[in-house]
Amino acid sequence: MIEKINIFYTTISGNSESKKMAKKILLVKGIMCVNIIKNVESFYKEDNNIVSSVEDIMIIKTLLKKEKVEEILKNHHPYTIPFITQIKTGETNKDYLEWSKKNV
Numbered sequence: 001m002i003e004k005i006n007i008f009y010t011t012i013s014g015n016s017e018s019k020k021m022a023k024k025i026l027l028v029k030g031i032m033c034v035n036i037i038k039n040v041e042s043f044y045k046e047d048n049n050i051v052s053s054v055e056d057i058m059i060i061k062t063l064l065k066k067e068k069v070e071e072i073l074k075n076h077h078p079y080t081i082p083f084i085t086q087i088k089t090g091e092t093n094k095d096y097l098e099w100s101k102k103n104v
Contacts, residue, residue: 004091005062006063006089007060007086008069008084008086010060010082012055012077013055018058019036030063031061032103032104034060036056036058063104
């Protein structure tokens with residue numbers, strides 16, 4: 001029985017890339033949902049400069065473990081070095097877990 005859903009967070013260039021990647025990774029068994037938060041302004045340091053860009057945030061809900069999700073995202077991500085992190089969660093509500101079992 002599914003007891004825990006893993007959630008991962010990544011950012012991607014803020015154009016149609018996020019939709020393309022979401023559709024690709026949803027074909028992988030074990031990934032049941034991808035949320036996209038559009039038009040997030042990111043600021044970061046690169047080569048001693050402060051850079052900004054508009055990105056989308058992708059939140060991935062899955063039964064897969066971190067190593068597998070990293071492998072999938074690296075294979076489909078347009079960035080050379082994508083940011084990928086797992087968000088630690090508590091218990092997921094029973095109804096969503098049941099829905100997940102039917103849709104992975």
